[in-house]
Amino acid sequence: MTRCNSKRITSILCMLLPYSAFAKSGSVNYSWGADALASMHDYVVTMMLYVQYIIYAVAGVFVIISVFQIYIKMTAGDEGITKQILTLAGACLFIVGATFVFPAFFGYRI
Incomplete structure (x- = not known):
């Protein structure tokens, strides 16, 4: 079997085989509302800490x-x-900036 034929067979098999995963459509559950959003926020803030x-x-x-x-x-x-x-000092300044200054600049406290 030549290289070209094996590529054709592989491409035909890939086109004929069904996909194993499809996107979910129309099955979103909005019944939790604001309580779920608040609990998700608390969880994310805890994980951020x-x-x-x-x-x-x-x-x-x-x-x-x-x-x-x-x-x-x-x-x-x-x-x-x-x-x-200087590289070490810059890395230390970045860690301080990323954990204290940036959240304070955007008005967010962990």
């Missing part, structure tokens, strides 16, 4: 690793220490 704590923990680990890398570079006498220190 947990995600923020996880981000703080991961950022703390990355800062410790980066500080050790800077220390090793300084003791070895390598170049590029200033760039690495």
Whole structure:
């Protein structure tokens, strides 16, 4: 069987096989109303708080690793220490900005 024939057979099989997933249409349940929206908001805010704590923990680990890398570079006498220190400072400023300044700017408190 040549390569062209196998492509034709594959394409014909893909066209003939039914799709296993279809979009749901017309089955939306609006009976919960505002109570469901309020409970969803509370759940999302709670999860945002947990995600923020996880981000703080991961950022703390990355800062410790980066500080050790800077220390090793300084003791070895390598170049590029200033760039690495500025990158670390910029990352810390971004974490502070993303968790405190941006929500306050948009008027949202976690």
